[in-house]
Amino acid sequence: MILVTGGLGFLGTHTARALLDLGEECLAVGRSAPAGRTGRLVVEPLDCTDLGALLALGGRYPVTGIVHLAGVRPGSVPVVDELRANVTAGLNVVAAAVAWGVPRVTVASTIGVYGGVPGPVWREDSPLPVASAGGIPASKKAVEVLLPVAAAGATEVVHVRIGAAWGPGGRPASPFIAAPALVHAAVRGMDPPVVQADDAVDLIYAPDCGRAIAAVATAERLPHAVYNIGGGAAVTNARFADALRSAVPGAEVALSPGRSERAVPGDPYLDPTRLRADTGFRPAFDLPAAVADYVAWLRAGHPR
Known part of the structure; x- marks a missing residue:
């Protein structure tokens, strides 16, 4: 146990x-x-x-x-x-x-x-x-x-x-990443938060x-x-928005050009090589599949 x-x-x-x-x-x-x-x-x-x-x-x-x-x-x-x-x-x-x-x-x-x-x-x-x-x-x-x-x-x-973990059961908004708030806004028909297009983070x-x-x-x-x-890449808000629009056609995503002051220089990300070599782990979801899965989860009536 x-x-x-x-x-x-x-x-x-x-x-x-x-x-x-x-x-x-x-x-x-x-x-x-x-x-x-x-x-x-x-x-x-x-x-x-x-x-x-x-x-x-x-x-x-x-x-x-x-x-x-x-x-x-x-x-x-x-x-x-x-x-x-x-x-x-x-x-x-x-x-x-x-x-x-x-x-x-x-x-x-x-x-x-x-x-x-x-x-x-x-x-x-x-x-x-x-x-x-x-x-x-x-x-x-x-x-x-x-x-x-x-x-x-x-x-x-x-x-x-x-x-940066996100998805079913997570908070609808995070002080660290834009992903949850963007998905909730698209699914609920709410006004989306304004985010910088080029801000990037390693999402899992x-x-x-x-x-x-x-x-x-x-x-x-x-x-x-x-x-x-981690996901093995830094995902920009612009790239996340593209995946969200594919899952929710017509979704509004408020992107401002450029980067915010809080963006980490160089868009760093976690290297997953050691994890995959030592455990055989492979993610089941790429970004579009993850966004689509979370959209379906919320549409099924789950609050978060």
Whole structure:
């Protein structure tokens, strides 16, 4: 049974589904999760900063692997509390893995840790700057350093640096990427946000992201401790708009020419070579297929 922290969240839901599709049993936990069981999926409420409650799970369930995706939503608490909770939760998860004899912990990191690294291709062996632009990359860098030390060789700790995930279950609007808001506006018939045509980001469709995380978590052997999970290209808003118009003919997309001040110079993207070589993972969706799939999901009545 694989424990998925944040298992009822955006990426947690897709990861749990991917693990179930591989035939695994899943224990999905979250702070407000309702306890229950459906087939091979078990749900339990848990705050990962509570080490005692976390360790107690090992007495009730035969946990053989851990995927740690839980984290504090940025801006929901002061940044010092965000950092404390995220680092504490990570250390607690490793402590539980060691206590239970779990052979591998897969931990979510972020494309944001590469901020300041020259592009355009961001590879796992790139030296990372110590400085961070905010709480998310700061806590992820700290966790990447601390958790393998805390494990002390008793369990394998693998970090997955995730690109800009979007798709079913995600927020209708993101402060980081335009894709979700553009799709929602097209499907709902709302006024689209005005975005810069040449702003670009490495997008990873959420179902593919969940499958990639599951591939890392269940691989028989991994020769590396860090893996990029991304689309392997920087997608401009103009290119995304073309795919959206194909899925929703006549969709209005408000594109302004050029780039915004917040656009990352060089349009960097995550190199997925290591992930694909070591796990055999291949995305199921290219950009047009992902946009069409998300449009169909929203038209089926799902709110996000």
